[in-house]
Amino acid sequence: MDLRKAGLKATLPRLRILETLGMANVRHMSAEDVYKALLEAGEDVGLATVYRVLTQFEAAGLVIRHNFEGGRAVFELDDREHHDHLVCTGCGRIQEFHDSVIENHQTEIADKYGFTITDHALVIYGECDDCAGR
Amino acid sequence: MDLRKAGLKATLPRLRILETLGMANVRHMSAEDVYKALLEAGEDVGLATVYRVLTQFEAAGLVIRHNFEGGRAVFELDDREHHDHLVCTGCGRIQEFHDSVIENHQTEIADKYGFTITDHALVIYGECDDCAGR
DNA sequence: ATGTATGCAAAACATTTGCACCTGG
DNA sequence: CCAGGTGCAAATGTTTTGCATACAT
Numbered sequence: 001m002d003l004r005k006a007g008l009k010a011t012l013p014r015l016r017i018l019e020t021l022g023m024a025n026v027r028h029m030s031a032e033d034v035y036k037a038l039l040e041a042g043e044d045v046g047l048a049t050v051y052r053v054l055t056q057f058e059a060a061g062l063v064i065r066h067n068f069e070g071g072r073a074v075f076e077l078d079d080r081e082h083h084d085h086l087v088c089t090g091c092g093r094i095q096e097f098h099d100s101v102i103e104n105h106q107t108e109i110a111d112k113y114g115f116t117i118t119d120h121a122l123v124i125y126g127e128c129d130d131c132a133g134r
Numbered sequence: 135m136d137l138r139k140a141g142l143k144a145t146l147p148r149l150r151i152l153e154t155l156g157m158a159n160v161r162h163m164s165a166e167d168v169y170k171a172l173l174e175a176g177e178d179v180g181l182a183t184v185y186r187v188l189t190q191f192e193a194a195g196l197v198i199r200h201n202f203e204g205g206r207a208v209f210e211l212d213d214r215e216h217h218d219h220l221v222c223t224g225c226g227r228i229q230e231f232h233d234s235v236i237e238n239h240q241t242e243i244a245d246k247y248g249f250t251i252t253d254h255a256l257v258i259y260g261e262c263d264d265c266a267g268r
Numbered sequence: 269a270t271g272t273a274t275g276c277a278a279a280a281c282a283t284t285t286g287c288a289c290c291t292g293g
Numbered sequence: 294c295c296a297g298g299t300g301c302a303a304a305t306g307t308t309t310t311g312c313a314t315a316c317a318t
Contacts (some may be wrong), residue, residue: 011298031269031283051283053298067201071308072282086249095247102239106258113229113265115220122256124240126305129248143317145273165308180275185308186272203284206307 006060084122090131140194218256224265
C-alpha cells in the first residue's frame with residue numbers, strides 16, 4: 001500500500017490508480033478500465049500514465065499483470081495469497097482459486113526439466129453456472 | 135493433416151503454412167516466424183494470409199494458439215497429446231510436459247466452482263539449466 | 269464458371285516513447 | 294529548487310480488414 005516503501009514518489013495519479021485497483025468490486029482491470037474509471041471519477045489523467053504506472057507497480061510487486069486471452073492485459077492488486085484463475089468465456093467473470101497439490105507438482109516438474117521457476121500462470125477457461133443455460 | 139477434412143480448400147498458402155508448422159525443429163512459431171520462413175523458402179505469401187490461415191486452423195482444431203508473455207501469439211500444430219509448457223525466460227526455449235495429477239485437479243476445481251472447462255492454459259516461466267549460469 | 273482465397277495497403281488496437289511542462293519533497 | 298513524473302501526441306508492434314485480382318473445384 002505504501003508507495004514510498006516501494007521506491008515510488010506518492011504522486012496523485014499513482015495514488016488514484018492504486019485506489020482504483022483496490023476498489024473491492026473490481027479486482028481485475030485492464031489499463032483502459034482503470035483509465036476510464038478515473039475519468040468518470042473526474043480525475044485528469046492520461047492513458048500513457050496509467051500504462052507507465054501499472055508497469056512500475058508490477059515491477060515493484062504491487063500488482064500482477066495477467067495475459068488472459070483477448071489481446072489486452074489485466075491487472076490485479078497483489079495484496080493476497082497467490083492464486084490462479086478460472087475465467088468464464090461467457091460473461092468474463094473471474095474466479096480465483098488456490099490448489100497446493102497443483103502448486104507442488106509444478107515445482108516437481110520444473111525440477112525434473114532443470115528449470116528454476118520464476119513465475120507461472122494457470123488459467124482455466126470455461127463456462128460458469130450462470131452462463132451454462134445461455 | 136487433411137485440409138479438406140477440416141472444411142478448408144487445399145490452397146497453396148494453406149499447405150505451405152501447415153508444412154512449415156510441421157517442420158520437426160520448430161513446434162512453436164509466431165505468425166511472423168511462419169511468414170519469414172515462407173519468404174526464405176521462396177514462397178510468395180502475404181503476412182495477412184498467414185494470420186488469416188492460422189486463425190482458421192485454430193478454429194478447425196489443427197493448431198493451438200498460445201498467448202505467452204511478450205505480446206505476440208505463438209502457434210503449434212495440434213497433432214499430439216495435450217500438454218502444458220515450461221518457458222525459459224532466458225533463451226525462450228519451450229519444454230512441453232504433461233502431468234495427469236494437475237489435469238485431474240483442474241477438473242475438480244472447475245466442478246467445485248460450477249464451471250464447465252472448455253480449455254486451460256498452464257505455463258510455467260523460469261530459467262533453464264543452460265541459462266542458469268547466464 | 270464462380271465462390272472463395274490471396275496479396276497489398278490501409279485500418280484498428282494495445283502499448284510505448286519523446287518532449288515540454290508541472291509537482292512532490 | 295530540481296529530479297522525477299505527467300499529459301499529449303506521435304511512434305511502435307501486432308493483428309485485422311477492405312478490395313480488386315487470382316485460384317481451386
